[in-house]
Each structure stands twice: as structure tokens, then as C-alpha cells.
Amino acid sequence: MANIAIVGAGQAGLFLGFGLLEDGHEVTLFSDQTPDAILHGRLPSGMGLFEDAVKKEAALGLTFWEDVMTRGEGAILELINPDGSVGLHIAPPVPRPHRSVDQRLKNSRWMRELERRGASVRVVPLANPEQLDAHVAGFDLVVVATGKGALSTLFPRDARRSPFDRPQRHITCFLVKNFRPELRSGTIRVLPGLGEVIITPFYSRENLKARILLIEGIPGGPLDYLSRALSGRELLEECKQTLFKLLPGQLEDLREAELSSEQCWLRGTITPTVREPVGRLASGRAVLGLGDALLLHDPLAAQGGNNATHMADFYRTRIREHAGRPFTAEWMQRTFDDFWLSYGQYAMGVTAGLLMPPAPHQQAVLVSAHQVPEVAAALIDGLYDPRTLFPWFVDPAVTRDFLQAKGVPPALLEQFWNPPSRETGH
Template identity: 35%
Template structure:
């Protein structure tokens, strides 16, 4: 019987494990901490799950937060001086991963997947490879950070392009209709306002994407645990100055829901090699953040991780030999979507001047604004629309 080892218990590892159990593949998932401990952990992310990911949840039987009840169906954009709304064909949904991941870990164990809590470092990979036909590395953190070499032709940045300050807040009147608001403060960064389900019930996630050295970078220097009043005042001041579309809906009881409901940090976008030989014709396959890391500004990270997990699961189920040929076939199968998401996100982090034509065109054409918004479901299609000035003009001219 085929046996697979998965290192990492994030969405990539769990979706892969659930898909493999549906195909009756034996697996062990190696987690660096018990999944139930996540409930008391600091905020992990503010990710939104788009329709293709929700469809995979339905297929796996883990769609515990139905988008019809908990989701939203549109984006409000404030970009380049243009204001426009775009509607999704199918709704998206955002759930705090401190609720989401432990629930899916329970589903995996109930279906026969083993979860082993242990720290895994580079020196452990050879021994683990001897226990499994294929080893999948689904975490890019800790001792395994940078395990797979960067692909420089797809990794233009060697440092973070934004400082991230993400938190869960009460006291913001929801947008009408329910939607994510994406605002751009020229030269300062972006703000994503996301309706999210949390342990507190429905809340608003604010993800500040701040340009290093800019006026908003101060948000990454303040601690709500040390001085909650100063943190609240600074957030309010910066909203009013740089992100009025959200500030105009702030209520008197505006506050961070809890000091642990904040994430401050940064990521360096990178595309890494798909696999690594471990000797004796055994391989480690990269998945999730171990493979492709994107800045969260376009909300693609969890979505492409889940997509990639589905491709890997299908490849494992369709083969019996997990050698270099297998790894290269998997790489080709998932490349267009993953590289499209990475390239599109990097374009938005360093927008060329001609993108202003796009924003003006979308503000003038609601139908194309809907197409652009639906592109969040399909990053490969979005990249084909936006990759060059010529493509943008072709999209707008129809």
C-alpha cells in the first residue's frame, strides 16, 4: 500500500491529507504542535477562501462554514483614484484559521489519517523518506524554511515589499452589500477589509499592507497589549488619513477584539523548486508556503495552496511510482495557476503607471469590473488579462 508523509498541518497539508484519505491512501501528517493548541494561538492570517477552494471543501466533506451563510459576494475597490465595485459569480468566505485548521485536523483523524506531533528539521527528512513512498513538505517555516532553492526568474524580490499589520476588529459597520473592501493609499500601501467568522462571531479583519518607511509603517511598531489606547488611536488616525472608505463606517465601540487577534510581520515573496532528491530514489515534494509564497495583498496564498494540494493528491492517486518523473509531471500540472498568482501579486505590489488605465476602465464598465473581481477565483486567467499594457487594453476594449 502507498504511504505518504506530510510535514505541515496548515491548509495545504490538511487538504492534501483529506484528499488522500478519500482515495484510501495511507498517510501520516507531521505537525509541530497539537492542532487544538491553535485556538489560543496568535492570529495566523486573514485569508479569504474563494469559490474553487470552497468547491474543494464541498468535495472533501469539510465545508463547515457555508458561503451562503457566512460569505460575501463582492469587492469594493478604491484604487488609483478610481472607485468601483465588482461582483463574484460565486461567493467567497473568510473563517479564522484558528477555528478552521483544528476542525479539519479532527476530520482527518476521523477518516483514518494519523497526526504525529513532532518537530521536523532537515536532518530528519532522510529517515522520514524511508518510512514513506513520498514525502511532501507543506510548511515553509521554522527549520525547514528555505529548504527548496528559489527560482530567481520567478522571484524578483529578496526582501518584503510590505509590512503586514492584520487584526480582527469590532465596531465597523459592514459594507453593503457584504463585501471585501480593497483600498490603495498611493505611496503608503493597501488595506483589505474582510468580513470574517471568528471565535467572537462575525468580525471585521483589517489587513494593512504598509510600505516600509512610509507613514503607515508605525502600525508595525505598536503593541496593543502594552498600550491599547495608543494602538487604537493610531489605527483610527491612519484609517481616517489614508483609508477613508473604511474610516467612514467606524463606530464608537471600534476596538481590536483581543491582543492575540493581531499579526504583525512581513513575507518575502518567492517561488521555489518543486522537489528535492533525498537519496535512494526518494523525493521531497514542495507544497504550500514551502513552494510558493505570495504577499497576501491579493488574497491568493491559501487558495493556491489548496489548489496545489488537489493537484498533488490527484497525481498520487493516479500513479504508483513517486520518482523524479512523477515530481516533474506534478510540477507541470500546477505551474500555470501558481506562477499566475505569484506574478499577478507581484505586479500589484509594484504597479506600473499604465495600470491606471485599468482602474479607470473598470470604474467606467461594471461588467468588466465583475470580470476582474471573478479573477480572484482564477489567478492564471487574471494574469493573462493583466500581464502587459497591451493585454490590459485588449481586455478593456473587449
Template identity: 35%
Template sequence: MRKILVVGAGQSGLQLALGLQSHGYEVTLMSNRTADEIRTGRVMSTQCMFHTALQHERDLQLNFWESQAPKIEGLGVSVAAPGSHDPGPTQRAIDWVGRLDGYAQSVDQRVKMAGWMDTFAQRGGQLVIHGAAVSDLDYFSRVYDLVLVSAGKGELVSMFGRDASRSPFTEPQRALAVAYVHGLGPRPEHPDYDAVRCNLVPGVGELFVMPTLTTSGRADILFWEGIPGGPLDVFQGVRDPGEHLSLTLELMERFVPWEHARTAGVELTDAGGVLSGRYAPTVRNPVAHLPGGGLALGVADVVVANDPITGQGSNSASKCAASYLAAILEHGEKEFDETWMRSAFDRYWATAQHVTKWTNAMLGPPPEHVLNLIGAAGSLPPVANRFANGFNDPADFEDFFYDPAKTEAYLASVTGAAADA
């Protein structure tokens, strides 16, 4: 029986460990926290997982919370009118909702990771609660057939060198601030289904609002992405959860009052329901060379860390785990050497490159043809729907988003079809 070590108990590490376990591999999972510590700790992320990523969980029968979590059937985009966040009423220049072909869901990672860790242990997996260091991996690389590193922060990540050719940014592009809340009211104009709301404030940042399942039931996530140094970049050093929520709401009132209007009954889900931080989007070399000559393969955020502006983190983690699982199963009894490791990553990168390209594009000011596309979606439902479904399959943006000529041709074809209907 092949022995595999997975370091890190997030979406990708746990999904991969449970998948390998189900195929008879002897899997050891290392986590720096117990399931109970995760369950009762601070929120770790925002997450809205779209159809393809959710299907990877279903394929492994790990969709334990599917019947409880809100079914997100739409994705809406609102754009504040230029200058409208100055004193006075704020208007929306653009406001529409696209329908998803398959629903999305969000499950608080405290719920999911703790539940999956318990499941892994109950199924006979070896769970080691220990914060791994490079020296640990040096030893383990001689004991295990394969070492996978899915812990996305700290000393271990530094083993994987930055790939400058795929990493255009050296500094964080957004200051991030998250609050999980109960009591958010519906939008007056909201359709009769759950939707993620993406609110874009040009030159300032973005607010994302998404329904989720948390430790205390259904909730909503309020997630600010602020341009560093701008008016949203005010959460550093804020330690009090109540102050964090107050700041969140004050900024909503100023910049997106149409969202603030439904916050009258809002309260934090719990004292751990806030998070803030920032990081530079980075693609890294997938193979780490350990001091003793061993190798480790990076997983998900360790090797491809995108800004969360396009909501792809947990989706990419699920897709990476599924891709690596398939590569491991196909490899059989052969050695997991560096050639195989790089081929496994290249297989994942074939999908991940589209996420990185789209996310990096969304971090900059939108060019005119993209503004035209987003604006046209307000009167052309097929455009709104296609844009929304790009969150599930970002590769589709190649055909209508980046190239002005392709965008123009696509809009012309949709307009023509609408005129003929």
C-alpha cells in the same frame, strides 16, 4: 496501502492529508501545535477564498463552516486621490464594486485548521505533534513512500533552494499588519451584500477589509500592506494588541477616512486577533534532497510564496492540494521519484504562475493602462465584474491586464457594447 507523511497542518497540508485519507492512504500528519493550541492561539493569516478554492473543499466534503461564514458576493476597489493623504480631507479618485460569479468566504484559520485536525484524527489518521527537523525527515523518507512538506516557515523551508529565475524580489515588498475586529459598521454607500474592500493609497500601501468567521462568530479583518520604510511601516515591535488596533485605526483615519468612518464601535475579537510581519515573495525548487539520500516534495507556500496583496495565499494552497492529490492518485503504485515530484509541481505551476505574475505586478506602481482599466471599471460594470472575478481565476488577467494594447482593445469592446445596448 501506501504510506504518506504530511508535515505541516495549514490549509494545503490538512486538505491534502484529509483528501488522501478519504482515498484509503495511510497518512501521518505532523504539526508543531495541537488543535486546541491553534484554536486558542494567535491569528495566522488573512484569507478570502474564492469559488474555485472553495469548490475543492466541497469536493472533499470539508466545507464545514459554509453555512456560518459570510457570503462575499462582491469585490470593491477604492483609490485615494493623489496627494489626498496630506493634511486635509482625503478623496477617492476611484470607487466601485464588482460582482463575483460565485461567492467567496473567509474562515479564520484557527477555526478551520483546528476543526480539520480533529476530523483527521477522528477518521483514524495518525496525528503527531512534533516540530519536525531535517534529521527527522531524513529518517521518515526511508519509512514512508512519500514525504510532503507544507510547513511554510523555519528550518524545513531552507531545504528548498530559491528559484532565482522565478523570484524577482530578494526583500519583502510590504510590511503586513492584521487586526480581527467586531463592531465594524457598514459603508453608507455599500450595496446590500457583503464585499471585500481593496483600498489603494498610491505610494503608501493598501488596506483590505473583509468579512470573516472567527472563533467568536462573524467579524471583519482590517489588513494593512505598507511599502517598507513608508508611513504604514510602524508595526514592528508593537506587542500590545490594543496598541496594534489603535495604530491601525489612526492610519485608517489619515489615509482612508471613508473606511475609518465605520470604526466607531470597533474592538478586537480577542487578544490573539492581531498579527504583523513581512517576507520576501519567493518561488523555490520543489524537491529537497535530504542528507541520507531521501527526497521530499514542497507544498504550497513552501515552494510558491506570494505577497498577500492579491489575496491568493489560501486559494493557492487549496489549488496546490487539489493538484497534488490528483497527481498522487493517478500515479498509483509507482515510485514517487524525483521525476514524478517535478512533474507534480509543474502541473501546479501551470496555475500558480499566473498568481505569481499578477501578484508581482500589483506590488509595483501601476502603469497608465492599468490605471485606465481600474478607472474605467467605475462606469463600466462588466469591467468591474471581470476584474473582481480575476481573483478567482488570475489566468484571465493575461487577456486584458498586462499588455496596453490588449487593455485598450478590451475597453473599446466593452464601451462599444455599452453604446449599442
């Protein structure tokens, strides 16, 4: 069995560590934070996992909060009219489960559990590649599962695969309590030209059945709070007042909501990015990137944590299949490329697609999903498994055939594929 170093104590690195331990490998986890520091730190994100990723966690005995948390059921997509009313309501007939557990609670517990199961856990400075180089000599394989700070420079941006070269949204995220009534579904409200508002159940560090309020503002618009010099509580109140104006009568359940704590909010920007998978340390050693180190997602489509889980599981399988042979740079490149082709490109495609205005054939999908439950199910299922959206959601010809097969009325399709021409007057 191999002696493997994992750098980074997030979803991807920890999940890979558990899988490798189960397969009999020696695992050493490097983190720049102790479990207590992670637990008592700031909210890192509002990450949620869909059904398939949760099942993979359960298979490794890692779902420690199932008996106490609110179990998310289904996702609802709403397109908002300019007057704030709901234009399209899209909900699948059979909701699928999802889970959101505070990463501070989850990662700190997982870090301790990984050590209990036999891994070596080392808390060391990881501010730059030089510090990393000093720690990882002698391992058969080094996997870097963090893209924070200077370590991100290990993996150059892949301009060909990266969908954007700048942030498409300015992100503001709150963990709130006192949200009534209890919420099980995740709701995405799309305000064309302004951004998106997402509310989803969340199990917090304080063992509260809380909610994530995620605001994705198009830069310069009313949902862009990036430059507001306010405390978390002040910013939440300002956001609430803006939402009450933009969505009159729709978010009354949010009126009494409060910030869970002053640490429970964040804001910033993310440029969806694909990076080259093989990094080189100063010693010449090749290291393999994983998760956000290589595939960085805007949270709008909720693909980041799910992609990280599936990617770690894919790497685990390839490591097991490669038993007894050296982990060369060529093997690393091939492993990533195969994951990209089988899953990663689709997750990034969904992320990029939701950040852009829908093309006419995609508008047809949205209108059809509002009217035909089978189309609604197929569309929402594409968030749970992005591979299922391709090619029918991106290729106009395939889209039309797909919608016809789902029973969408021909008259509706004609509005998008053969719109009536305007008659000129004489």
C-alpha cells in the same frame, strides 16, 4: 495504494490529506502542534478563500461553518486620491462569494476530522530537516506543506521565477469586533505611494462574525507599523487614527472596532518567493514541497490560501494518476512544473502585479473598470481566478483590444495609447 506522509497541518497539507484518504491512500500527518495548541494560539493570518477553492472544500465535506458565518459576497477595489477621497470605485455587477474562517478554528477542527476519517496524526518536533528525516523513513511519498523555520531551507529559492528579493510591504493585520454595520463585501483601498487597506468579513475562533483589517504599508510610509513597540490594542488605536486622517469620512464604521483578543493581531514582512520543488534530506531522500513551502504570497492579492488549495488538489490528481509507480524526484519536479504552468505562475503574477505601480495600459484598465461594468467584472474575476487576467492585463496591445471589445469609449483609450503631445510655444 500508497503510504504517504504529509508534514504540516495548514490549509495545503490538511486539504491534501483529505483528498488522499478519499482516494484510498494511507495518510500520516505530522505536525509540531496539537489541535488544542493550534486553536488557542495566535492568529496566523487573515486567509480567505474564493469561490472555486470553497467548492473544492465542500466536495470533501469540509465546510463546517456555512450555517453560522457571514458569507462574503464580492470584492470592491477603490483607488484613493491624495486628499483621501475616492478617485475610482470598481465593483463587479454580480458579486461572487468568498469565505474567511479563522485558521485556528479551521485547522484544529480539520486535524481532528482527518484522524476521525482514518489518517494517522503524529505530533512531533519539526524544528529542522534532521528531525524530519528521523520520522519519515518507510513512506512511499513525503510531502512537506510548511515553510516555517529551518524546514524552508529544504527548498532553495528559484531566482528566475521569484518576482522580488525583498519585502514590498510591511504588513499589519488585526481581527476586530464591534464593526458596524454588517459587512459582506471585501474592500481593497489603494493609497498610491502609501500602501493598501483591506477590510473583509471573517468568522473567528470565538464564533464571532468579525472583520479582518489588513494594512499593507510601503516601507517607511505612514502605513508602516513594523517598528512600533506597542501592544495589539494600542497599535490598533494608532492605526485607526492614521486611517481616519488618510481616509476622512470613509471608515467611521471602524471607530468602535476593538481587537477580538490580544492574540488576534500580527505584523511582519513577506517576500513573494518561488522555491525549487524537490528537497533532499540528509539520508538522501527526496521530498516534495507544497503550498507556502514553495509558493509564498504577500496577502494583498489573497492568493496564498487559494493557491495552496488548488495546488493540493492538483497534487492529489497527479498522485492518483501515478498509482503503483515510484514517486521519483523527476516525477516531483514534473508535477510542480505542470502546476506552475497551469496555475501557479498566474497567481504569483497577480500578487506581484498588485504590489507594483500600474503601467499606463493597466491604468487604462482601472479607469475603464470604473466606468464599464463588464471591465470591472473581468478585473475582479482575476482575483478569483488569476488565469483569466492573462494576457489581456499584462500585454498593452492585447489590453487595448480587450477594452475595445468590452465597449470602452475610444476617447478614453486614446488618453492612454495616443496621449496628446504638448505644444511648444514660440
